[in-house]
Amino acid sequence: MSRFSMMVVSLPVLLVCGFSSAQDNATASPDTGPFLKLCSHGDPPPCIDKPPVVTRVQSPTYSKEGREAEIQGTVVLEAVIGIDGLPSHIRVVRPLGHGLDEEAVKALNKWKFKPARSAGKPVPFKANIEMTFRYH
Numbered sequence: 035m036s037r038f039s040m041m042v043v044s045l046p047v048l049l050v051c052g053f054s055s056a057q058d059n060a061t062a063s064p065d066t067g068p069f070l071k072l073c074s075h076g077d078p079p080p081c082i083d084k085p086p087v088v089t090r091v092q093s094p095t096y097s098k099e100g101r102e103a104e105i106q107g108t109v110v111l112e113a114v115i116g117i118d119g120l121p122s123h124i125r126v127v128r129p130l131g132h133g134l135d136e137e138a139v140k141a142l143n144k145w146k147f148k149p150a151r152s153a154g155k156p157v158p159f160k161a162n163i164e165m166t167f168r169y170h
Contacts, residue, residue, distance in 0.1 A: 088147055108167070111126060142163060
């Protein structure tokens with residue numbers, strides 16, 4: 035067994051800590067509106083009453099450069115989870131370099147979600163997603 039592996043933050047932690055919504059005047063795509071915040075006492079409707087839920091995860095692989103340099107750490111990605119449950123507009127917020135950022139983006143492109151909901155309707159959601167690379 036290789037001493038290198040990739041571990042994604044466990045799903046319960048990812049859902050609680052990894053997602054963050056942001057109010058944004060820009061739109062994610064031509065058919066989406068502004069991003070809504072999660073419902074709270076300070077943010078009444080319209081708001082997100084159900085955040086997205088991960089339904090399919092693809093773990094990234096170590097890049098050759100990352101493996102050779104024995105890089106460990108977390109890549110933080112920002113993405114829009116669309117009403118179709120697919121991530122788009124992915125960008126690296128906190129890079130690791132050595133090809134690991136690109137591997138994290140490739141993996142996230144294969145993820146699938148139940149979309150966020152507001153008043154029962156699917157809505158786009160801006161999320162931060164952490165992918166942690168560890169070797170042992």
